[in-house]
Amino acid sequence: DSDTTGLDLVLLMLLVHSPGHVCRYPLGMTGGKIQDEDISASSQWSESTAARYGRLDFHDGDGAWCPDAVAESSSLKEFLQVDLRTLHFVTLVGTQGRHAEGMGNEFAQRYRIKYSREGSLWVSWRDRQGSQIIEGNENAYDVVLKDLEPPIIARFVRFMPVTDHSMTVCMRVELYGCEWLDGLVSYSAPLGHEMIIRGQHVNLNDTTYDGAVGISMTEGLGQLTDGSWGLDDFTQSQVYGVWPGYDYVGWANVSFPSNEVEMMFEFDRIRNFSLMKVHCNNMYTLGVRIFQQAVCYFRSESDWEEKAVSFKPRVDIISPSARFITVALGNRMANAIKCHFAFSDTWMMFSEIAFQQSGVQHLSRRNPTHKTDDSNTRILVGCLVAIIVILLAIIIIILWRQVWQKMLEKAFRRMLDDELTARLSVPREAFTNSSTSDAESTSTYERVFPLDYQEPCGLRKSPEFRATENLVGSVSSQQILGDLPDMVPHYAEADVVRQQEVPSTRGYCIAAVGVPLAPGRDGALEEFPREKLTFKEKLGEGQFGEVHLCEVRGMQDFMNKDGSGPCNEPFLVAVKTLREDATKNARNDFLKEIRIMSRLRDPNIIRLLAVCVESDPLCMITEYMENGDLNQFLSRHELQTSTTDRLFHTLIHMATQIASGMKYLSSLNFVHRDLATRNCLVGTNRTIKIADFGMSRNLYRADYYRIQGRAVLPIRWMSWESILLGKFTMASDVWAFGVTFWETLMLCKEQPYSQLSDEEVIENTGEFFRDQNKQVYLPKPACCSDAVYCLMQSCWMRNAKERPTFQQIHSTLMECQGYLHTD
Structure with missing residues (x-):
């Protein structure tokens, strides 16, 4: 029926993966964009095996x-040549042999590639x-x-083509990539130097440079234009099996009396340059920093212009992370740029340089080897028509999704209606494989759930619920059921309406900066001198x-009014930074988060200290x-039979504190959206x-699922309505608390739903929606006692209104603590 189809459409769209590369398009051998006259060869076996058939x-x-002729490894005289007409960034090649429908069986087992940018100088x-x-x-087919x-x-x-022995070879080929829009044909620079760190040799030379290499590098391109940039630690690389320093080209200032490195960039024609982006290493603990100043000169004809562009980047004394530095070039016209980069420390290292242009000079010299394509107009018209068709298709898809979304929400509300008398009936063929026949189709849900179904006990009058009553006291079902709002904003938009004082914490030096005491007022936070921050470790990156x-x-000068007095001892803080090139919306959201966090005052919520x-x-x-985050803290412990009761009491105490913090947030209509042990920090006395640092840490990257066109989502902690309907409420935070509670009692030894893939987790949320007793619960x-597990399962009730509130969860856990203490 319509409701079923809408759900299936949502799920199928969630399961689509985004492509990993953006410059891997076929360049036209297969599609015919490359004309026959642009394909040539050293020779041909016959007219019917000429270059145009490759x-x-x-x-x-x-x-x-x-x-x-027969290709031999010693001669390498035979070649098939493709003229792309303009410079292209080629990332992939494909080859195939000749089978001619059974009449041939020739192919190249091995081959080499040579390339040229102007047609005269060839590089292997x-x-x-x-x-x-x-x-x-x-073989000749694949x-x-x-x-x-x-x-x-x-x-x-x-x-x-290359062969180890005499044999006939034939080839069909395709190139993949994209047009080289920079127009950069070469750069010149001094040779990279070698650094020695603790006896380790770090070679900072341009390994892939394809020009002339002597005293300096000239008339070539290399690592600074290969589309990849280095890591924060320049001794490490994203490439397997290479030496330390491979990703960077670097120089030591002792070799340059002028304390600067000169680089020159040559382009195919006169262009209008607006920006230059330079990826620099900044591991200042080893004497490596971003350049102090860049001075660039321009040449549009034969002589260099006297007027130069000078740029000084902001000095960052906090982060040792590598980053792109954007140099404004002022829309200068040139076909060559010469830049002097001044040292700001002992070493300077670059891994990528790219240029952004705001236009081209129409009166510039035309490339004499460029051929005119008479079909350009037809191609342009065809592209415009294709774009219009694609836009119309996108509009239709968006409207179609909106219709199904509305129908899906109506179905959801109908299912939650107390007067509901008929359940949705969903055919199992909804998720069949399109490649199979109707007779062979099977349900994906049945395939991915080999586990035994566990009936959730909730908090109704079941034997498990009676066990809960015996453990923590009588709780009526009326207490559990409570109306929750349909939608509550995240912290970036939350309206904080109440405040709460925070007692001082013993054994830990805490200072608060200008936190307003009056409820509902926007108090300005004082500026903290960033030079008083000493970098210790990079926790993560978002x-x-x-x-x-x-x-x-020196935080004592910024103590809040309720502080316990000056504290001269240093202490650790987390510093969350926003990139300089962040969008305006991201900047506004960051400032909103500061304003909201400055008002959060609870002993179980991380506090904003300064800005x-x-x-x-x-x-x-x-x-x-x-003690770091709760996930790492618990994973270092082991469950021992002799200490099970004591450990269980400790874990319940931790879960009670999490529930207390969430109770405070829910009282402010604050939806966390990412509650998990990775986002809970552990201090003294447990x-x-x-907090909310988990998403930015590489350690927990596997906990987030990236959906095409959307942000990463912690789907293993999310309620079914958050995944399928995009609804984040306090009730969905309750669901996440149940998963966090489960993590805690498992000592974080296992990822939630570890036996299911990300796609199967999403499919499982579909089973919660269908409510046909096929959904899988965490074991x-x-x-864990039966009663506590019953409380945990109540957080995963399909109907959001049947889930307990954080007030009720906290009260139940407090009673449970008291029961365990007296026992």
Whole structure:
């Protein structure tokens, strides 16, 4: 029926993965964009195996290009050449042999690639380990795709078959990539230097540079234009099997009397330059910093212009992270740029340089080798028509989704109606594989759930509920049922309406900055001197900023009125920063978060201590508990039979504190959206405070699921209505608390639903919606009593109104603590 189809549509859209690369488009051998006259060869076996027949997956002629002579590894004289007409960034190549529908069986087992940007100087491609040989085909039928690592920037590309013994070879090929919009044809720079760290040699040379290498590097391109940039630690690399320093080109200032490095960039024609982005390392603990100043000169004809552009980046004394520095070039016209980068420390390291242009000079010299395509107008019209059709299709899809969304919400409300007399009936064929026949189709749900179904006990009058009553006292069902709002804003938009005093914490030096005491007032936070922050460790990195662990001194001058007095001892804080290039919306959200966090006052909620907002990067300084996050804290412990009761009491105490903090947030209509043990910090005496750093930490990247076109989501902690309907309420936070409670009692030894893939977790939420007793629940932890597990399961009730409130959860856990203490 319509409701079922709407749900299936939502689920199927959630299961679509986004592509991993954006510059891997076929360049036209298969599709015909590359014309026959742009394909040439050293020779041909016959007219029917000429170069124009060397197109991947084409069967014209005799089915492939075949050279006249036998290819031998010693000669390498035969080649198939493709002219792309303009510079392209080529990242992938594909090859295929000739079978001619059974009439042939020739293919290239191995081959090499040569490329050129202007047609005269040819360069042999080498992989990152220095090998020129590419493994090709094993038969005449299959297409073999090979990544070019590093990628090449070229207009002309030659495929050169190689064999170990005399044999006939034939090839069909395709190139993949995108147009090289920078127009950069070469850069020149001094040779990179070698650094020695604790006896380790770090080579900072440009390994993939394809120009002339002597005293300096000239007339070539290399690692600074390969589309990848280095890590924060320059001794590490994202490439497997390379030496320390591979990703960076670096220089020491002792070799430059002028204390600056000169680099020159040559372009294919005169262009209008607005920005230059330079990716720099900033590991200042080893004497590496971003450049102090960049001075750039421009050449549009034969002489260099006297007027230069000067740029000084902001000094960042907090973060050692590598970053892109954006240099404004002032929309200058040039076909060459010469920049002087001044040292600000002993070492300076770059891993990528890119240029942004605001236009091109129409009167610039035309490339003499560029061929005119008479079909440009037809292609342009065809592209415009295709774009219009795609836009219309997108509009139709959006409208269609809105219709189904409304129908889905109506179905949801109907199912929650107390007067409901008929349940939704959903055919099992909704998630069949489209490649199978109707007779062979099976339900995906049945395939992915081999576990035994567990009936949730909730808090109704079942035997488990009576056990709960015996343990923690009588709780009426009327107490559990409570109306919850349909939608409550996240902290960035929450309206904080009540305040609560915080008692001082013993054994931990805490200071609060200008936190307003009057409820509902917007108090301005004082600016904290960022030079008093000493970087200790990078905790994580998110889409718009980073989180750092820092040591702070001198917070006594910024103590809140309710502080216990000056505290000169240093202590650890978490510093959340916003990137300088963040969007305006991200900046506004960051300032909103500061305003909201400044009002949160609860012993189980992390506190905002200070801010740095007068200059970029914007920073908020919060508490950081000395024992780290709860997930790592518990995972270091083991469950022992002799101490089970004592450990269970400790874990219940921790869960009670989490419930207390969430009770406070819910009283302010504050929805957390990401409650989990990774977002709970542990202090002295096992004090628990709720934070929100988990998403930014690489350690917990596997806990988040990335959906195409949407942000990453912690789906294993999310309620079914949050995943399917996008509804985040206090009731959905209750669901997440149940999962967090389960994590705690499992000592964080296992990820929730570890036996299910991310896609199967999403499918499981569909079973909660259908309510046909097929949904899978988290199993009961070993140290958990039936009554406590019953309370946990009540957090996962399908009907949000049947879930307990945090007030009720906290009261129940407090009674449970008292019962265990007296026992």
